[in-house]
Amino acid sequence: MLETTIAAIRPADETAMAAARELHGRLTKPAGSLGALEDLSVRLAGLAGACPPPLPEPAAVAIFAGDHGVHAQGVSPWPQEVTAQMIGNFLAGGAVVNAFARQAGASVTVVDVGVATPLSAGPVPHPTVLDAAAPAPAVLDPAVPRLVVASVRRGTRDLAVTAALTRDEALAAVQTGIRIADELIDAGARILLTGDMGIGNTTPAAALIAAFTGVDALDATGRGTGVDDPTYAHKVGVVRAALARHAPDPTDPLGVLAAVGGLEHAALAGLILGAAARRTPVLLDGVIAVSAALAAAAFAPDAVGAMVAGHRSAEPGATVALRHLGLEPLVDLGLRLGEGTGALLALPVVTGAVRVLHEVATFDSAGVAEK
Numbered sequence: 517m518l519e520t521t522i523a524a525i526r527p528a529d530e531t532a533m534a535a536a537r538e539l540h541g542r543l544t545k546p547a548g549s550l551g552a553l554e555d556l557s558v559r560l561a562g563l564a565g566a567c568p569p570p571l572p573e574p575a576a577v578a579i580f581a582g583d584h585g586v587h588a589q590g591v592s593p594w595p596q597e598v599t600a601q602m603i604g605n606f607l608a609g610g611a612v613v614n615a616f617a618r619q620a621g622a623s624v625t626v627v628d629v630g631v632a633t634p635l636s637a638g639p640v641p642h643p644t645v646l647d648a649a650a651p652a653p654a655v656l657d658p659a660v661p662r663l664v665v666a667s668v669r670r671g672t673r674d675l676a677v678t679a680a681l682t683r684d685e686a687l688a689a690v691q692t693g694i695r696i697a698d699e700l701i702d703a704g705a706r707i708l709l710t711g712d713m714g715i716g717n718t719t720p721a722a723a724l725i726a727a728f729t730g731v732d733a734l735d736a737t738g739r740g741t742g743v744d745d746p747t748y749a750h751k752v753g754v755v756r757a758a759l760a761r762h763a764p765d766p767t768d769p770l771g772v773l774a775a776v777g778g779l780e781h782a783a784l785a786g787l788i789l790g791a792a793a794r795r796t797p798v799l800l801d802g803v804i805a806v807s808a809a810l811a812a813a814a815f816a817p818d819a820v821g822a823m824v825a826g827h828r829s830a831e832p833g834a835t836v837a838l839r840h841l842g843l844e845p846l847v848d849l850g851l852r853l854g855e856g857t858g859a860l861l862a863l864p865v866v867t868g869a870v871r872v873l874h875e876v877a878t879f880d881s882a883g884v885a886e887k
């Protein structure tokens with residue numbers, strides 16, 4: 517499945533891109549006046565192989581959730597149970613991602629790829645968690661968050677001690693991501709947004725970014741949920757030691773994900789590959805998403821053509837990863853939450869970029885004089 521997905525990922529369609537550039541020159545605005553939106557709409561035309569490309573509606577957020585053995589090293593101030601508790605919160609509609617998804621009209625799919633705590637133990641039980649007989653929400657219902665249980669194992673192993681995952685476990689998570697992309701696109705989604713939940717997951721994200729870009733652990737590592745100075749220094753040391761121990765080979769993305777990644781990182785890489793194979797844009801959130809995007813690009817360099825960088829996370833590793841991918845983020849608001857929140861805030865910008873090609877009059881049709 518991974519091989520056929522990678523084989524289906526093609527370079528951008530130059531003819532459609534040229535048509536979008538030419539159309540931009542005829543629309544009733546000074547050439548270039550929409551700045552980054554013009555480049556974005558040209559890229560999306562190249563991805564779709566059509567000018568104009570389809571409007572990115574409806575939008576679907578996929579939040580992949582997993583836990584991390586490296587949590588035992590004290591790299592996050594939060595208890596591991598918060599991962600499962602936040603899933604309850606997502607399903608009850610109470611998290612920041614839900615507020616932003618309602619605003620954007622996007623559906624929310626939560627995928628348990630490896631949460632350690634039993635989900636039914638959460639304080640906010642949800643019908644789909646506790647009652648298997650409850651009717652399943654429609655795949656793209658923007659009003660009802662949906663849970664998919666596809667757990668590979670109850671959290672990764674501690675990457676400070678051993679490989680976080682076996683290659684087979686990493687592959688299973690990647691394939692889950694591909695499957696979710698296919699399911700959402702089959703249900704009608706025309707853009708996918710990445711989301712993540714996993715206490716401790718900024719540590720594997722930093723290790724992935726260092727492994728794929730070659731930067732030092734210090735430049736790839738951030739404060740995550742907000743660790744103090746001693747904990748930050750310790751976290752950098754954990755990332756540095758993991759890279760030295762595993763010596764991950766950046767040309768072997770599955771090996772890198774297995775050694776120092778997480779189940780949600782692997783699944784996000786799969787989601788990105790699945791979207792790229794279906795020529796559907798994928799709007800990236802923060803540092804976890806862009807670390808997974810590096811893995812996706814290592815599997816299939818042309819997958820970058822499907823990626824849109826939603827925002828610049830405050831995590832320093834996110835900027836390192838975006839530079840490596842050659843992507844400019846659309847919004848830069850100092851966010852460092854994850855869940856898909858930054859991607860959702862950028863969604864109207866993406867829609868606007870495409871809507872221009874659908875709806876704006878040309879100088880000719882509107883009878884507006886050219887310079």
Ligand SMILES: Cc1cc2ncn([C@H]3O[C@H](COP(=O)(O)O)[C@@H](O)[C@H]3O)c2cc1C
Nearest residue numbers: 592712713714715716717718740741853854
């Ligand atoms: C209440 C709460 C809600 C969150 N939503 C996303 N994250 C974010 O913070 C975590 C990563 O940071 P670290 O590596 O420092 O643990 C992930 O779960 C991420 O999605 C949250 C974290 C918390 C505590």
Ligand SMILES: O=C(O)c1cccnc1
Nearest residue numbers: 740802803829852853854
């Ligand atoms: O960039 C992110 O998505 C992020 C940053 C800090 C903590 N969790 C997520």
